[in-house]
Amino acid sequence: MTQNEFQDLTGRKVTEEEYQGIEKMYYAVPNMDKHEFCKRWRQTGNNPLTVELAKQATIATGMLEERNNELEDCHSKMEELAWFLIGKAAAYDDTDFYKEAIRIVGYKAAVLHKIKMGYPLWKEDRDYIKNNLA
Numbered sequence: 001m002t003q004n005e006f007q008d009l010t011g012r013k014v015t016e017e018e019y020q021g022i023e024k025m026y027y028a029v030p031n032m033d034k035h036e037f038c039k040r041w042r043q044t045g046n047n048p049l050t051v052e053l054a055k056q057a058t059i060a061t062g063m064l065e066e067r068n069n070e071l072e073d074c075h076s077k078m079e080e081l082a083w084f085l086i087g088k089a090a091a092y093d094d095t096d097f098y099k100e101a102i103r104i105v106g107y108k109a110a111v112l113h114k115i116k117m118g119y120p121l122w123k124e125d126r127d128y129i130k131n132n133l134a
Helices: 003-010 016-028 034-044 048-092 095-105 107-117 123-133
Strands: none
Touching (some): 048 095, 095 107, 107 123
8 A cells, every 4th residue: 555545545644754654554454455444544533453452452351351250259169168168077077178178268268267167176277376376
C-alpha cells in the first residue's frame, strides 16, 4: 500500500513520517489486506492493530476473571473437604485423613480448625503449637 492509497482509502491526509509509522503497523497486522486495514482505521480513527489488541485484552481480562472465580470456588470446596477430613480424622483417630487435610490447607490452618472445633489435639499438633509460639 502506498501513502496515496492510504489517504484515498481513509480520506485522511498524513505526512510522509506519519505514513511510515502507519505502514509498519499495516505490515504488522497478519492476514489483513489494505482495504480492511483502512476500513478499520476509518471506523476507529485509530490504528486497527491497537483496536484489535484492545479487544483481545478485554476478552483475555474477562477470561481471567472467570478463571479466578472458578479457582476461588475450587479453593472454597477444597477447604470444605479439608474441614471434613479433619472431623473424620478426629472421630476415627485417623492420621491419613489428617495428613490429607494438612496437604490441602496447611498445618497452621488445620491446627487452628481443630482448636476452633474443639477437636482433641494430637502430640504433633501440640509440638507444632509449641514450636511456632516459641
